[in-house]
Amino acid sequence: MQLETRFRWLPAPLLSLLLFLVWLLLNNSVSPGHLVLAVILAIVIPLVTSPFRTKQPLIIKPGLAFRHLLLVLYDIITANVQVAILILGPTKKLTPGFVKVPLDLTHSLPITILASTVSLTPGTVSAEVYPWSENLTEGNKPEQQFLLIHVLDLKDEQALINTIKQRYEAPLKEMFEC
């Protein structure tokens, strides 16, 4: 896992890219003036705010991250259709349930991304991360953590856990290399 970038003046490359794009989108133009201003903001804001932020693992494989993003977007569309069918179908047949998914990820950023993707994908909403430890980054040995999720229609618990682990957690683990 890598926490520091190679360039000291670019502490968070993805944040810089995001700021650059957001500035251009907000102004709805690609005129030279806005490009220069966007570059300045993209470099200055992460530099100024980096002392306040806790160090998070960096994405090491951007190509994989992009492919994972496309997969998640596709899953969001299918999730919407599936949940729509579940909602419009008979309510009495639904068997809701709480499921604990053991996590292999350790840092808060990858876990947050995983929890958000779980919330946006078929029939599941993430609820909580157990156990309640907040000092994982301070060198003590990380415990096994669990993600508590609520499932709208629980059929096979183990199959669901396997899907989440293989489909969403494995790519995250690989792209952060943790």
Added chain:
Amino acid sequence: MTEWIISILLLIGGSFVLVGSIGLVKMPDFFMRLHGPTKATTLGMASLLTAAMVFFSTTQAGVSVKEILISLFLLLTAPISGYMMIKAAIHHKLESIERTKGIDNIEDDV
């Protein structure tokens, strides 16, 4: 032609938002109710915003891309708000309907 695209996108978006709201009314307990607004509405809003993007790009000069930003922020905030609500519900020990499985998986608050 563009009018057709815009109308179809508006209809798709509107129906998904409607389904989300129906879920809000129809589901028996809080935890199940949360599924409608967190998911069914994201695609609905995305279609509505795409319709807006097509409309403003064709009727006015230049391309309008601000709507991408709105969809991006929606995608970021929908899971967070869902998470906050379900966390609050667990904290208040809201009752879920009887056939909910795995209720023991909820641990007590510290």
